[in-house]
Amino acid sequence: xxxxxxxxxxxxxxxxxxxxxxxxxxxxxxxxxxxxxxxxxxxxxxxxxxxxxxxxxxxxxxxxxxxxxxxxxxxxxxxxxxxxxxxxxxxxxxxxxxxxxxxxxxxxxxxxxxxxxxxxxxxxxxxxxxxxxxxxxxxxxxxxxxxxxxxxxxxxxx
Amino acid sequence: xxxxxxxxxxxxxxxxxxxxxxxxxxxxxxxxxxxxxxxxxxxxxxxxxxxxxxxxxxxxxxxxxxxxxxxxxxxxxxxxxxxxxxxxxxxxxxxxxxxxxxxxxxxxxxxxxxxxxxxxxxxxxxxxxxxxxxxxxxxxxxxxxxxxxxxxxxxxxxxxxxxxxxxxxxxxxxxxxxxxxxxxxxxxxxxxxxxxxxxxxxxxxxxxxxxxxxxxxxxxxxxxxxxxxxxxxxxxxxxxxxxxxxxxxxxxxxxxxxxxxxxxxxxxxxxxxxxxxxxxxxxxxxxxxxxxxxxxxxxxxxxxxxxxxxxxxxxxxxxxxxxxxxxxxxxxxxxxxxxxxxxxxxxxxxxxxxxxxxxxxxxxxxxxxxxxxxxxxxxxxxxxxxxxxxxxxxxxxxxxxxxxxxxxxxxxxxxxxxxxxxxxxxxxxxxxxxxxxxxxxxxxxxxxxxxxxxxxxxxxxxxxxxx
Numbered sequence: 001x002x003x004x005x006x007x008x009x010x011x012x013x014x015x016x017x018x019x020x021x022x023x024x025x026x027x028x029x030x031x032x033x034x035x036x037x038x039x040x041x042x043x044x045x046x047x048x049x050x051x052x053x054x055x056x057x058x059x060x061x062x063x064x065x066x067x068x069x070x071x072x073x074x075x076x077x078x079x080x081x082x083x084x085x086x087x088x089x090x091x092x093x094x095x096x097x098x099x100x101x102x103x104x105x106x107x108x109x110x111x112x113x114x115x116x117x118x119x120x121x122x123x124x125x126x127x128x129x130x131x132x133x134x135x136x137x138x139x140x141x142x143x144x145x146x147x148x149x150x151x152x153x154x155x156x157x158x
Numbered sequence: 159x160x161x162x163x164x165x166x167x168x169x170x171x172x173x174x175x176x177x178x179x180x181x182x183x184x185x186x187x188x189x190x191x192x193x194x195x196x197x198x199x200x201x202x203x204x205x206x207x208x209x210x211x212x213x214x215x216x217x218x219x220x221x222x223x224x225x226x227x228x229x230x231x232x233x234x235x236x237x238x239x240x241x242x243x244x245x246x247x248x249x250x251x252x253x254x255x256x257x258x259x260x261x262x263x264x265x266x267x268x269x270x271x272x273x274x275x276x277x278x279x280x281x282x283x284x285x286x287x288x289x290x291x292x293x294x295x296x297x298x299x300x301x302x303x304x305x306x307x308x309x310x311x312x313x314x315x316x317x318x319x320x321x322x323x324x325x326x327x328x329x330x331x332x333x334x335x336x337x338x339x340x341x342x343x344x345x346x347x348x349x350x351x352x353x354x355x356x357x358x359x360x361x362x363x364x365x366x367x368x369x370x371x372x373x374x375x376x377x378x379x380x381x382x383x384x385x386x387x388x389x390x391x392x393x394x395x396x397x398x399x400x401x402x403x404x405x406x407x408x409x410x411x412x413x414x415x416x417x418x419x420x421x422x423x424x425x426x427x428x429x430x431x432x433x434x435x436x437x438x439x440x441x442x443x444x445x446x447x448x449x450x451x452x453x454x455x456x457x458x459x460x461x462x463x464x465x466x467x468x469x470x471x472x473x474x475x476x477x478x479x480x481x482x483x484x485x486x487x488x489x490x491x492x493x494x495x496x497x498x499x500x501x502x503x504x505x506x507x508x509x510x511x512x513x514x515x516x517x518x519x520x521x522x523x524x525x526x527x528x529x530x531x532x533x534x535x536x537x538x539x540x541x542x543x544x545x546x547x548x549x550x551x552x553x554x555x556x557x558x559x560x561x562x563x564x565x566x567x568x569x570x571x572x573x574x575x576x577x578x579x580x581x582x583x584x585x586x587x588x589x590x591x592x593x594x595x596x597x598x599x600x601x602x603x604x605x606x607x608x609x610x611x612x613x614x615x616x617x618x619x620x621x622x623x624x625x
Contacts, residue, residue, distance in 0.1 A: 120531050122526060123512055126534050149469065150468075153509075154461070154466040154537060
């Protein structure tokens, strides 16, 4: 699965510092389960041959004080090609994916709401997640995989 | 060090920007207003251009009604060959078609003639506020008889590819290359059009020549230029100029496989193919850009309706398949089937376009993207688009079909009603007054089944298709 990719250029001394910090952070995470804790990452099939993956995080990776960052990609389930101009929706909030299929949504933190996310893309079958409770999350990555709609174009009446 | 680098980059950027500006200014042009044009004695020239861009000749060339003509943005200059040359931005009504450069030349008889160089090509590109890129009319007028603004050189190569026993050719493959030199008006570019096609010859049993038939014509265009100032802008390449570009237009009617269609529908299709406002014209007008596709039409038994088009595109063969149920609609008239064929041809076009260039499709049909979020099925989304922008074009084609068949006394209302078939339930249809909806449904039912919606037998306007 594709990860967000940020290329960094640092000086050698800084590299060592980062390695040290990561190791310390890992140890801390193992003991305290707090530095960067991924709680779930699975592929969920939907009933129309599409699906989605979830990866939720707690902690300070995305230090938004009052919102949860929901982000990810929309892709063709068969070819893995990015789907631009897909609409991802949660309640009334929508986000349109850009050229590489990436989208971002910010939803209010601290709400105790149960709802689902949907991804819709022209020519593809809609994918809906199961009901998700976002309470307590800092960020949520949902990658949507949609199947092409190959239903013929017909006429019900004349 | 860092500061020095930034300074250097800044200088390079400034030089680049200045260079661009100078290139633009190299065009020997000046903006003239209509008032100035009149005072400078060029009013008759401008008047001729005005007449020309609103003439049916131009309308037929660009296949879409023109919008405003902006004389205030006309660029005028004298060329090296002492011809008067004008570049005039014009807009289509929908402002969505990017169709190229109309070249208007005055010939030796002082007749203005027009020529569409290609799609996606513009010279001296400008955008006015609130408009998508315009078409440009390049007009010219000569100061003397013997100066031709454009020089055409053609080369023809013909290869005989089939011989019968008596040594008379039955087929040949011909290639024609036409080079149009427009460099002598400081536009600095050359158009090379190359067309290839096959010619089938017919002979009688005694060796007498009966005639010939051209099949499978394909043309490509190439543009060559040297200076930045003279470079046309190829919109298909993202708006930037380059060394050359090409475009291969296709006539959809020449790429239809109807071998699996019932003879009765083959006959209707043959008449539809002969329409000037038929499939290609309609799609060019609807789409602005014709991506081209191979269309396979097959006979089938359908669960519903008269026609159905697959949303699957065969990328190996470039084919979209539509099915037609001739058996279930034995009373349908030729007009009814012609309508179905025209209707399905646009479905097929959209399927091909979507599957060959999804990104361009999204940009061309943003309303369909929105509709998909609501309806999430091709059926509804296509038909919503049809109801917004296609009914008049289908009505035009049907009217021509009817006229050709000798149904000259049928009203425009009848053809417009027929064009609404298959669009029931769309937003636009539901907005029609109930009485109009009822009339449309009855009209289509009668042409399809010989009876209205109540089942009352009615006489049909068209002739039975014989299916």
